[in-house]
Amino acid sequence: MKKVVFFTDIKKLHDALSNFNIQSFSEKTVPIKLHMGEKKNKYFPKPDFVKHVVGELKKVNADPYLFDTTVAYSGLRHSKHGYEKLAKIHGFIPKNVGCNVIIDDAGIPVTVENRDYEVADHIYNSTHIFAVSHVKGHVATGMGGAIKNFGMGGVTKETKQKMHHGSRPIRKKDNCTYCGVCAEACPFNSIIVKGNKWDQNMRKCFGCGVCVDVCKEKALSYMDADFQYVLACSAKACVQDKNVIYLNELKRIARSCDCDPFAGPVICPDIGYLVSDDPVAIDKASLDLINDVKKDVFVKENKISPVKQIKYGEEIGLGSSSYQLIEI
Numbered sequence: 101m102k103k104v105v106f107f108t109d110i111k112k113l114h115d116a117l118s119n120f121n122i123q124s125f126s127e128k129t130v131p132i133k134l135h136m137g138e139k140k141n142k143y144f145p146k147p148d149f150v151k152h153v154v155g156e157l158k159k160v161n162a163d164p165y166l167f168d169t170t171v172a173y174s175g176l177r178h179s180k181h182g183y184e185k186l187a188k189i190h191g192f193i194p195k196n197v198g199c200n201v202i203i204d205d206a207g208i209p210v211t212v213e214n215r216d217y218e219v220a221d222h223i224y225n226s227t228h229i230f231a232v233s234h235v236k237g238h239v240a241t242g243m244g245g246a247i248k249n250f251g252m253g254g255v256t257k258e259t260k261q262k263m264h265h266g267s268r269p270i271r272k273k274d275n276c277t278y279c280g281v282c283a284e285a286c287p288f289n290s291i292i293v294k295g296n297k298w299d300q301n302m303r304k305c306f307g308c309g310v311c312v313d314v315c316k317e318k319a320l321s322y323m324d325a326d327f328q329y330v331l332a333c334s335a336k337a338c339v340q341d342k343n344v345i346y347l348n349e350l351k352r353i354a355r356s357c358d359c360d361p362f363a364g365p366v367i368c369p370d371i372g373y374l375v376s377d378d379p380v381a382i383d384k385a386s387l388d389l390i391n392d393v394k395k396d397v398f399v400k401e402n403k404i405s406p407v408k409q410i411k412y413g414e415e416i417g418l419g420s421s422s423y424q425l426i427e428i
């Protein structure tokens with residue numbers, strides 16, 4: 101069955117939301133899951149836009165608050181206190197957004213497809229969630245949208261680290277012909293092949309899986325699994341059995357993600373906003389709209405196809421890639 105995705109501008113957000121079960125958010129405490137931006141990043145969702153979303157939730161007597169999790173790498177967003185400070189610097193304060201802002205890093209274990217993920221307890225304990233996802237490129241997944249907002253942003257930093265680690269390559273020496281294709285394809289120059297010597301700098305590896313995909317000899321495999329697969333599973337761990345409305349912002353579409361201080365430049369003109377209750381459908385619609393304007397721009401910029409997260413998401417029952425786009 102085709103899922104419905106509404107294509108709208110912010111002024112018609114109310115009309116778009118009225119097509120979903122927004123009334124069920126009434127009297128509920130609702131986390132608005134969003135990324136509030138890495139230090140020096142300029143592209144994350146802006147407080148005045150988020151305030152609009154908060155206002156829509158308040159209209160149905162919901163009690164919203166902005167929510168995000170801490171990250172595994174060093175920097176301000178590594179700790180609750182640091183991320184709270186940065187969120188304030190970026191303008192995410194009650195006066196600007198109309199609600200409280202909560203950063204947390206406690207998690208509850210959830211098993212999906214035989215893997216354990218620690219879902220942020222604010223997400224785990226909520227029956228109703230609103231997702232604001234900024235759509236942009238990503239160095240390890242090609243694109244970041246709704247699936248990435250939960251798959252990486254909805255879990256604890258320990259789970260984030262485990263997911264990244266498990267998607268690094270291991271090599272079966274006997275299968276390797278030292279052709280060098282993996283080294284040429286790696287977007288981060290993590291692999292070096294010289295003569296009959298194959299070497300990898302693990303510190304440069306983002307676990308994107310490009311090397312595994314290009315090795316025709318099947319000499320490379322994942323330590324655990326494809327990053328885009330565990331990303332889709334992790335997103336499912338966060339949102340399964342919950343009422344979630346997804347809003348994708350297709351503006352300031354930068355080469356890299358909101359956790360990158362040097363995410364620019366913008367690689368696609370602004371498109372607008374999408375609303376759906378299906379994370380796979382809304383990400384597929386986002387990708388299709390971007391490809392219509394700038395064909396294969398994410399693959400060209402980051403050398404990684406984002407299609408896998410959509411394909412895996414559909415395979416594991418996170419959502420449907422079949423959608424009907426309705427413009428309002």
Ligand code: SF4
Nearest residue numbers: 276277279280282315
């Ligand atoms: S692409 Fe495969 S066979 Fe070629 S060097 Fe890399 S690991 Fe070895």
Ligand code: SF4
Nearest residue numbers: 286305306308309311
């Ligand atoms: S997983 Fe990605 S970053 Fe890591 S070695 Fe392979 S191509 Fe390079």
